[in-house]
Amino acid sequence: MSFLGLGGAPTVTSDAKIQAAEAELDLVTDMFNRLVDNCHNKCINKSNYAEGDLSKNESLCLDRCVAKYFEVNVKVGENMQKMGQSFAASRP
Amino acid sequence: MSFLGLGGAPTVTSDAKIQAAEAELDLVTDMFNRLVDNCHNKCINKSNYAEGDLSKNESLCLDRCVAKYFEVNVKVGENMQKMGQSFAASRP
């Protein structure tokens, strides 16, 4: 993703390039893990483990849940850019 | 634990052996931390901190909670082996 600076100027060292690629991988993995947790909370009936299979409703809910999570991700990103990063300076 | 490949072929490098040992340590530590949290949720009455000591009931509950957590751990491991690791391929 371009905002991580991957694929930038050719003078970037190997270490920096690998670190950026690692950061990107961590970001994607973290998002996936949160997605699994959050869509489980929204879609899977926890009090009902009578079946090991996903029900039709659960499957449909999961598909939409992932799509909506991505949409929220984009919305939040846009909003953060609009608001500027003034808060970043205030962090320890 | 054998499934981490520790104690494998003698050609394994030092770094790999130490990394495997570290991974095993992380796994055990992570399990312990989750155990502390989960058994606290199941056994400790949070609305009642009148006493700093564990009550008889709480102590007994904790002992059984740890035993049951290990049993779930084994059950889940067996089940995952049965189901195969098809899901592993689908992860990012």
Added chain:
Amino acid sequence: MSFLGLGGAPTVTSDAKIQAAEAELDLVTDMFNRLVDNCHNKCINKSNYAEGDLSKNESLCLDRCVAKYFEVNVKVGENMQKMGQSFAASRP
């Protein structure tokens, strides 16, 4: 913070000093992240995102929440020193 051994004997190596500084930074960052989460839970009305601004009550609550979190931090530290670190030995 002195309990991390930072600023100790002059024989300490560069690596150890940097590691200690890193550990201290991690500790502060971790505390900040927990503070953000916990004070959000205590002070922000989640069912009401009609407004993007913090209300007067929320702002006041946040200020006190941070102060009280620090006070709990100190109290717990004192208490742990009193109780000794006997538990440390029992951890895996």
Added chain:
Amino acid sequence: MDQLNQREQQQFQKIVEQKQMKDFMRLYSNLVERCFADCVNDFTSDKLTSREQTCVLKCSEKFLKHSERVGQRFQEQNAAMSQQLNR
């Protein structure tokens, strides 16, 4: 990723493999924790009841299928997003 040369890609590949191992361990630990939390509530004995055992089996089966499905959708969305970003 295509900006890494061959040697860098090899190095990165090693990092990826280490992370996959950790990821798998994390999935496993999450599974144990979730199914324990959802299925085990009887502490009058230190053995799982047969009802709890069944619940744990179904719970872990369902969670793996859940995780698999979310993974498929995730990759589709991610691919679509990457395409948009690159052009």
Added chain:
Amino acid sequence: MDQLNQREQQQFQKIVEQKQMKDFMRLYSNLVERCFADCVNDFTSDKLTSREQTCVLKCSEKFLKHSERVGQRFQEQNAAMSQQLNR
């Protein structure tokens, strides 16, 4: 921190910058997770409703202001505590 010599401080500065990047990513991911959890509850469609969209905007705006205010208070308290520890 003042015990580090110049070369050590440079090394440490690099670590700090890496961590700030990770911190920022963490804030971002937390924001997405929190606003998704609090605002999105309708799964009869795969698009956000206009109500959900508004909620997500307000939620993220509020969270950033929240995080900013907690950060200010945190630094004040931290500075006060450091002073007490050092004398």
Added chain:
Amino acid sequence: MDQLNQREQQQFQKIVEQKQMKDFMRLYSNLVERCFADCVNDFTSDKLTSREQTCVLKCSEKFLKHSERVGQRFQEQNAAMSQQLNR
């Protein structure tokens, strides 16, 4: 673990010590978080009430004893499991 030679064990020992430090910090931070969440609910003042103070003391005492007991049982179960795996 016994498969590591002496030099490797020394290296590993250093890693273990670093992790123990982090572990201790994690325990401490968890303790603060938990007792804050369970005991502090009055935000009409910026000082802990005497009732909250007592609750925090008991809560942290209880949590340490809890953590200690779980640690003992954990080691017993872990030892039993290791024996089964090795034979």
